[in-house]
Structure formats: structure tokens, C-alpha cells
Amino acid sequence: MPALMIQGAGSNVGKSLLVAGLCRAATLRGLSVRPFKPQNMSNNAAVTADGGEIGRAQALQAMACRVEPMVDMNPVLLKPESEVGSQVIVQGRRVATVKAREYSALKPSLMAPVLDSFNRLKSTCDLVIVEGAGSPAEVNLRPGDIANMGFAMAANCPVILVGDIDRGGVIAQMVGTKAVLDPADEALIAGFLINKFRGDVTLFDDGYALIARTTGWPGFGVVPFFPHASRLPAEDALDLPRSAGSGAYKIACLVLSRIANFDDMDPLAQEPGVSLHMIHAGQPIPGDTDLVIIPGSKSTRGDLAYLRSMGWDIDIAAHTRRGGAVLGICGGYQMLGSAVHDPDGIEGAPGTTPGLGLLDIETTMTPTKTLTRTQAIHMATGCPISGYEIHIGQSTGPARTRPFAQIHGQNEGATSLNGCIMGSYLHGLFADDHFRAAFLKLQGAPKSTLSYSQTVDDTLNALAAHLESCIDIPGLLALAR
Known part of the structure; x- marks a missing residue:
């Protein structure tokens, strides 16, 4: 051929x-x-x-x-x-x-x-x-x-x-x-x-x-x-923009040193009611941010250290005191917990790194990688989610009794008592038009009119x-x- x-x-x-x-x-x-x-x-x-x-x-x-x-x-x-x-x-x-x-x-x-x-x-x-x-x-x-x-x-x-x-x-x-x-x-x-x-x-x-x-x-x-x-999903982190959109609802996404699956942000960058800011090294998280997203990472413990070196942990703490929302996706979800354990040195030297302490969970890195396409139900809106999981590590703790979603009746992710801190292993969730519209509406953003898959096609x-x-x-x- x-x-x-x-x-x-x-x-x-x-x-x-x-x-x-x-x-x-x-x-x-x-x-x-x-x-x-x-x-x-x-x-x-x-x-x-x-x-x-x-x-x-x-x-x-x-x-x-x-x-x-x-x-x-x-x-x-x-x-x-x-x-x-x-x-x-x-x-x-x-x-x-x-x-x-x-x-x-x-x-x-x-x-x-x-x-x-x-x-x-x-x-x-x-x-x-x-x-x-x-x-x-x-x-x-x-x-x-x-x-x-x-x-x-x-x-x-x-x-x-x-x-x-x-x-x-x-x-x-x-x-x-x-x-x-x-x-x-x-x-x-x-x-x-x-x-x-x-x-x-x-x-x-x-x-x-x-x-x-x-x-x-x-x-x-x-x-x-x-x-x-x-308008098409980017593969190289060097292509990430500084900002996108001029909508009233402001989202800040941290550009971690080992950021992974950052195309999770692409649909948000095209939402007419959203202003997406990619926060690069040396930049603070703006004080008027509505939602902070900690994205996936290829090195969760390494990027926890990087996050702290940028002072973003201080910015996030101030953001949460003001009642701001935080969403951690995959590695970002792991960072929201109290600790990330890597006893076998899967991501580097064996050891434990303290997390941000915003969700009552702990994560232990394991050799087995989860790779699956996933259908879930978002608990806060009841909306179906089509996404995928691609991660190592298992997260446990009391906050998982307040799941972000459910997969075949099993709890997935975690949320805080007030619902402002959210974590999930689900990638690709914002590419789902129905979920993205429901999630943004719940957060107080303007109504979504974007058909992302049609835009890409x-x-x-x-x-x-x-x-x-x-x-x-x-x-x-x-x-x-």
C-alpha cells in the first residue's frame, strides 16, 4: 500500500x-x-x-x-x-x-x-x-x-x-x-x-x-x-498561549514544568464567556480569578516542588480564602491531597512529598498504569461525562466519600465540604459539550454556546x-x- x-x-x-x-x-x-x-x-x-x-x-x-x-x-x-x-x-x-x-x-x-x-x-x-x-x-x-x-x-x-x-x-x-x-x-x-x-x-x-x-x-x-x-488540540507545551478569550468568567491554569494532557484546556480557551489565562513561570495567579485549574503532570512530586517554587501554593491559599474554586485534574488532583507517597521510586527518588492539603486524601504511586476511556456521571450536576483516564497512583481518604463523579456506581475523585475544591482523574471532560456547559453554569459562568467537536471538525x-x-x-x- x-x-x-x-x-x-x-x-x-x-x-x-x-x-x-x-x-x-x-x-x-x-x-x-x-x-x-x-x-x-x-x-x-x-x-x-x-x-x-x-x-x-x-x-x-x-x-x-x-x-x-x-x-x-x-x-x-x-x-x-x-x-x-x-x-x-x-x-x-x-x-x-x-x-x-x-x-x-x-x-x-x-x-x-x-x-x-x-x-x-x-x-x-x-x-x-x-x-x-x-x-x-x-x-x-x-x-x-x-x-x-x-x-x-x-x-x-x-x-x-x-x-x-x-x-x-x-x-x-x-x-x-x-x-x-x-x-x-x-x-x-x-x-x-x-x-x-x-x-x-x-x-x-x-x-x-x-x-x-x-x-x-x-x-x-x-x-x-x-x-x-x-482551534485544534496542541501537542507541544511550547505552543501554549499566555491567554485566550475575553469572557467575564476567569480561569487560571498552571503551566507546570511537566504539564501533561494540557489539551484539556482547549475547549475552555474557545468558550465565548470564558477568559483563560495560562500561568507560566514567574507569573502570579491573578487575584480576580474565578477558577484555578491544576492540570495533569508527568511528575506529580516534582511539579509539587515546582508549584511551590513559583509561589503558587501561596496564591492558591489566598484564592481559596476568598471563596474561589479549584479543580485538580489527574496529577493536579493528587497534589490537592495531604501527601503523595512514592515508596518504590516510580517517578524518581523514593519518598513522600506533602501535598497542598486542600482535600482530605492521600495518593500512593503504583507501578500499574490506568488506561481507559470512561463514561461517568458528574455528581454536582447529574450530567454524563465522556472522558479518559491515564495515570499511575491510587488516591484514598475521607474526601472520596464526596466524589466528583461516579463510574458504574463507584466513586471517582473528591470534593471539599463546601464544594469549592474538586479533584478528578478524568481527562477530556471539557471536550464533552454537555458536561462543560453544565459545569460552567454551576460555577457561575455565562451560558455556553460552543460545540467543540464541531469546531474541530x-x-x-x-x-x-x-x-x-x-x-x-x-x-x-x-x-x-
Whole structure:
């Protein structure tokens, strides 16, 4: 079956968005399409229909293909837990936590499951659109590579190289990549795209021609900046905005050092009655905030220390004294308790870290990870919730007798006596339009009129039309064949 790989001349050149747009464009042309990324690094994960986890970008790309996300779409996922170590997820399941040098030794053994997933995926569709990771110009990483040219060579997959003109130096990006690649790898590059152009595209005609002439690669187009990208779930924490919306109801979300599954905030950022502020390092929580959200974290104890180093614990205490509401999601829920115990050193050195003491619970980290899509009932509103769980650790304590929700009659999460402090393991809850509207109404926010899933689908259609207008999609699809 045909496949085409999109690689970048650098990190964050817009590969994920381009693949999503190409997936939707090819789907609209009547093709059965699947996304694939051999190796991803992200703490923003999605739970798949087959009970594993993959990068959030591949879940969005699956949505662009109008299919359910599956673990084969992202067979290797790295989830950073520290500056030097990451959790390694293979075909949806955690297999190890390793340091960078240890991963280099592990990496060659991962080509087999990568190709296994790729071949299985190919058998289900007309076309696979593959996304690389980082850049093939990082030739120091070429030995044992499974993410870029190593995969393309093993799968005999043609490559389109993407450059980001918005950050400058795109000619050097493209020509320099050709210069450092091994000739056998360079021969796999079938053409190039220029992404994120602002202004009059014709001003780059000479530069475009220079790249084509110098590299010998055909160009497939220049993609103008897509202004509605923020309406789609982001995967990289570097893309998190400082603020979004101008509504009267003010929400502050803490940008933790190991923030995870932060796309929980995306629907709130688009609510017309909400003003969402992402609180970055060095910023205080504004005194007029209505709701503080402590999001998920890949390192709960580490981010508790980070939270305190920012002085946010003092801000939260003042916020709660004023009667403000606090919602902790997953790791944020664990932080709200009196203590987080890690006797086996699952997230780092063994030990206990005092929590914020806002909910009468304690959490103990356990090796088993919960990975499940979940249907629940929100206790305060009686509204159904569609979400997912992706966490380690079990939380116990008296506050759980006042649950945030119930799952099949079992208590989930916890709330304080006055109902202002809430904690839950449920991710994705705000993507559920009915729950989000009921929750915001309960908190005193203006009535919600947003259909989030429809907004995402409409934006994917707009992205596909955007690409159809500026690049040679028939030529790209012909390459894949």
C-alpha cells in the first residue's frame, strides 16, 4: 500500500498540522487514510480504542481521517519525566523508564515493533501519511534511527522535507539538510514544502527557485500561515498561549514544568464567556480569578516542588480564602491531597512529598498504569461525562466519600465540604459539550454556546481547503503511489 512521509528541516516546523491537513484532504478525495508516527516525544497523550496510549497529534490526525485512534498509529511514545529520563511506551504500553543514553542503546530494538505496526496499518487502508520527528539533519542520531531516515529507508517510503519560513533561515534549513545527509538517505527525499509564510507569497519566488535549483528537489508549494491552528488540540507545551478569550468568567491554569494532557484546556480557551489565562513561570495567579485549574503532570512530586517554587501554593491559599474554586485534574488532583507517597521510586527518588492539603486524601504511586476511556456521571450536576483516564497512583481518604463523579456506581475523585475544591482523574471532560456547559453554569459562568467537536471538525475541513489552495496535493499523492 502507498505511503508518504513528512519530515522537517527542524523541530516545530508544523509537521503535525500538515499531516492532519493532508489526512483530511485525502479523506475528502475518497481515500481510506491512516496517520503514522514511528516515534513521538510528548506528555500530551490520548487513550486509544484498543486500550493503549499514543501522542495527541496522532489522535487528531486519526480524527482528520475520520477513524478511531489506534496504538499502531504511534508505536513508540516517549514521555519525559525529568531533564534526562523518559517513560518509553511501545505499542501503547509502558515498557521502561530510561535516560537518554540508555534509550540510544534500546532504540535499535524498537525498529521491529515500529515496522510491525506500520505494516499492520498499511493493510487496512489506501494510504498512510507518516510524520517524522525532529529533523533528519540531526545526523548524530542517525545510527539506530527509527524516527526519520532510518524508518524511511526500512519502509522504502518517499520523503517530503518541510521548512519553516516563519522563524527565518529557511533556505539554509533546506540546503543545509541536503549537505549533511548521507547520499542514500538524501535519495529518499522526493521534494519539499515551505510552511508558515506570512504576507505576499510571491516575494519568496526567488528563494523557492534557489532551493529547488541548489538541492535538485522539486517544490510542492508554499503554505501560508494558517490562522485557525489554535482551534485544534496542541501537542507541544511550547505552543501554549499566555491567554485566550475575553469572557467575564476567569480561569487560571498552571503551566507546570511537566504539564501533561494540557489539551484539556482547549475547549475552555474557545468558550465565548470564558477568559483563560495560562500561568507560566514567574507569573502570579491573578487575584480576580474565578477558577484555578491544576492540570495533569508527568511528575506529580516534582511539579509539587515546582508549584511551590513559583509561589503558587501561596496564591492558591489566598484564592481559596476568598471563596474561589479549584479543580485538580489527574496529577493536579493528587497534589490537592495531604501527601503523595512514592515508596518504590516510580517517578524518581523514593519518598513522600506533602501535598497542598486542600482535600482530605492521600495518593500512593503504583507501578500499574490506568488506561481507559470512561463514561461517568458528574455528581454536582447529574450530567454524563465522556472522558479518559491515564495515570499511575491510587488516591484514598475521607474526601472520596464526596466524589466528583461516579463510574458504574463507584466513586471517582473528591470534593471539599463546601464544594469549592474538586479533584478528578478524568481527562477530556471539557471536550464533552454537555458536561462543560453544565459545569460552567454551576460555577457561575455565562451560558455556553460552543460545540467543540464541531469546531474541530470544521477547522480540519478549513485546513484541508487551505492546503488544497496552495500546494500540489495531486502531485504528493502520486508520489505515494
